[in-house]
Amino acid sequence: MDLNGKVAVVTGSGGGLGLAYARELAAAGAAVVVNDVDPTAAEAAVKEIVEAGGRAVAEVGAVGPASAADALVARAVSEFGRLDVMVTNAGVLRDKVLWKMTDGDFDTVIDVHLKGTFTCARAAAIRFREQGEGGRIIAVGSPAGQRGNFGQTNYSAAKAGIVGFVRTWALELQRANVTVNALIPVAATAMTDTVPALKPYVDALREGRPMPSFARRALAFGSPQDVAGLVVYLASDASAGVTGQAIGIGGDRLSLWSHPTQVVSAYAEDGWSADEIAEAWPTAFAEHEQTVGERLPEPPAVKEQS
Numbered sequence: 147m148d149l150n151g152k153v154a155v156v157t158g159s160g161g162g163l164g165l166a167y168a169r170e171l172a173a174a175g176a177a178v179v180v181n182d183v184d185p186t187a188a189e190a191a192v193k194e195i196v197e198a199g200g201r202a203v204a205e206v207g208a209v210g211p212a213s214a215a216d217a218l219v220a221r222a223v224s225e226f227g228r229l230d231v232m233v234t235n236a237g238v239l240r241d242k243v244l245w246k247m248t249d250g251d252f253d254t255v256i257d258v259h260l261k262g263t264f265t266c267a268r269a270a271a272i273r274f275r276e277q278g279e280g281g282r283i284i285a286v287g288s289p290a291g292q293r294g295n296f297g298q299t300n301y302s303a304a305k306a307g308i309v310g311f312v313r314t315w316a317l318e319l320q321r322a323n324v325t326v327n328a329l330i331p332v333a334a335t336a337m338t339d340t341v342p343a344l345k346p347y348v349d350a351l352r353e354g355r356p357m358p359s360f361a362r363r364a365l366a367f368g369s370p371q372d373v374a375g376l377v378v379y380l381a382s383d384a385s386a387g388v389t390g391q392a393i394g395i396g397g398d399r400l401s402l403w404s405h406p407t408q409v410v411s412a413y414a415e416d417g418w419s420a421d422e423i424a425e426a427w428p429t430a431f432a433e434h435e436q437t438v439g440e441r442l443p444e445p446p447a448v449k450e451q452s
Contacts, residue, residue: 150175153226158236160187162335170374172200209262215269232270234263259304280323316390325389332396362397
């Protein structure tokens, strides 16, 4: 992929997945505005990209407020003359079960993930329309937003909302030749450190041991670098016809998520009473009820040595 001449903003790119996205975009030729709340991390990311032959600058700040989004777009334009790609990756976690989650826990996650995606995408859309040459918005979602996840009321709601944004913005920005897609990544990052089922694979990656095929395929779990190719594809001219999609990637797996769809329906003359619903549900609907949460497959049993 050749992204020479293109300019990208990647929020939350001082480390983890965001850094992998910024590195890969720069390696493909794009100039990158690295954003992080931590100035040390942001400058280190820029240094790494520049030393590898890329172009990058740091814009430090927490996403969420409109002023932060406007500053990111303004920095791209002042440094590189334009903006072509906005990747809304920044995020935080404040995991607690519903009855223990505070207003602060909820608001912090919603402000960064959901409002931050909104303000950054809005600022990018305004710039894209002014330039009149199209653009790319890549909004980062999560499997938690697709299926829910225990202890993540705030995070799951934000990530589900981001996919809702994408479907709406794809319609609104189509005439401006701006594509809008949701990236649904799975990778070893600080956000997966606390998932017990993934810990052995996270440890393997950190220790430089090979990731087992079960993790890379059945769990679609690998390194941040495994995800970054999709960002470059969605930023490129090759993806010009792809918009409004939720696309999953991780390990060895690339996948396309479906939009919500009605799985079964029934009809009653003059509408449904509660008693009629109670009578119909066990036979017409119960077998079609949808699962909640990620149901990870069990790893293959290790054969005992004789």
